[in-house]
Amino acid sequence: MTSQETRATWSSREHTQPMQSTGSMYTRHHSTLSTPRHTGTQPRNSYMPTRSTPHQTSTHYPRKRTEAKRYVIEDFRQAFERKGMDLDTTRKLGRGKYSKVYKAVDKNNNRLVAVKAIDVLELTSDVKNKFLPREISCWRKLKNQFLVGLHAQYEAQNMIFLTMEYGSQGDLLRYVQDKGGIQERKAGLFMSQLMRGLQYMHSKQIAHRDIKLENIILFDNCVKLSDFGFVRQVEQNTMSLTFCGSKSYSAPELLRGIGYNPFLSDVWSLGVVGFVMVTNRMPFDEKKPNNVIVELQRTRQYVIPQTVHLTVSCISSFEAMMTFDAKERPSSNECLALPWIIPHIEMVDRRSG
Incomplete structure (x- = not known):
């Protein structure tokens, strides 16, 4: 791809209109924290049916179908430079099913940024038409000290x-994997934030719906x-039926497959985060x-290691x-x-204020 081709098609967008569709998906997480995160890619399937042999008497040959040209992030290095950004593709900060995250230097503001690169050709129709537009639309509305901010x-x-925003310390899963359980007081500060x-x-009537250690940046x-790929803006009493x-x-x-209040399911997920931070399991x-x-x-059958002493x-x-009962949560x-949280709130509010 020439630099002129990149320049002609590079654009910034302010608004994306979501289309309605239904979907259900789960991302996997290793239950043993010491196990490295999965970094492989799923095999690609062909969506092109096998062509039948042309009729023997035909003098016309079927036109060969071509797939859309595939690009990689290195193809856009010059485009980033014209935007005043020096893109580092030597290593990835993270990766998802449809995206990869890289580091860049924004020379316009003299700051490090993270760049999430999404290959549209890899997206399912649900992600392309519902989840991604919803992510961008909601993310633009979120301006808070304890949420990773979207720049452009x-x-x-x-x-x-x-x-x-670029978090220099990586994600919380890797932090716990490397250092083990977090001391209760420090974990309480993190939970408060x-x-x-x-x-x-x-x-703002926005639910996250994918809170986990991988989606928390230090x-x-x-x-x-961080990672607002499953966010949804809903009224307070609206039930969600997308099990993500x-x-x-x-x-x-969610595991029972019944309509759920996404705000209360977020609370459960953050409770699991708190448990993992202090127990390392x-x-x-x-x-x-x-x-x-x-x-x-239902019966709270989880195990706190005997070596972990919690208040x-x-x-x-x-x-x-x-x-267990969402109505009581x-x-x-x-x-x-x-x-566990209230002792740190004054400090958190003072910092955010």
Whole structure:
């Protein structure tokens, strides 16, 4: 691809109109934290049917069908340079099923940014027409100290690029894998920051629906929620029927396949995050059938290692967030008063103010 081709098609977009469709998906998460995250790619399937042999008497030959040209992020290096950004493609900061994240230097603002590169040709119709437009639309509305901020959106050829805040410390899953369980007081501060970010999202009537350690980014002096691929803006009492997110962090109502309040399911997922931070283990094994996990959730059959000593305030707080009956589960706003969280709120509010 020539630089002229890139220049002609590079554009920034401010608004994307979502189309309605239905979908159901789960992303997987290893229940053993010491296991490295999956970095492989799924095999690609051919969507082109095998052509039948042309009729013997025909003098016309079928036109050969060609697939859309595939581009990689290196093809857009010059386009980024014209935007004043020096793109580093030597290693990925992270990757998802349809995207890869790289680091770049934004010379216009003298700051490091993360660039999420999305190959549109790889997207399913649900992701392309519903989840991605919804992600961008909602993300633009979210301006909070404890949510990773979206800087800009660019499009070129078959690629969409989202530039965002860069967290130099990586994600929380890798942090726990490398360092083990987090000391209760520090974990409580992290939980307070995340709860403030989540409470802000919910005040905007936006649910996250994919809270997990991989989607929490560490900055120099705080943690922030990231990856808004499954966000949805809903009225407070509207039930959601899209069963998305990671099974290990899913509330029982999702595993049961019934309509759920996405705000309260977010609270459950953040409770699981709190449990993992201090114990260095998942409370429930995602390899088990859904009905088995639900029963374990109902009876609170998770194990806190004997070597981990937690206060009643800590245990009672994540247990409140993981209340089986969603109607009895506290809202994100009510969680700010939990005994593990409230001691840190004044510090969190002072920083965010």
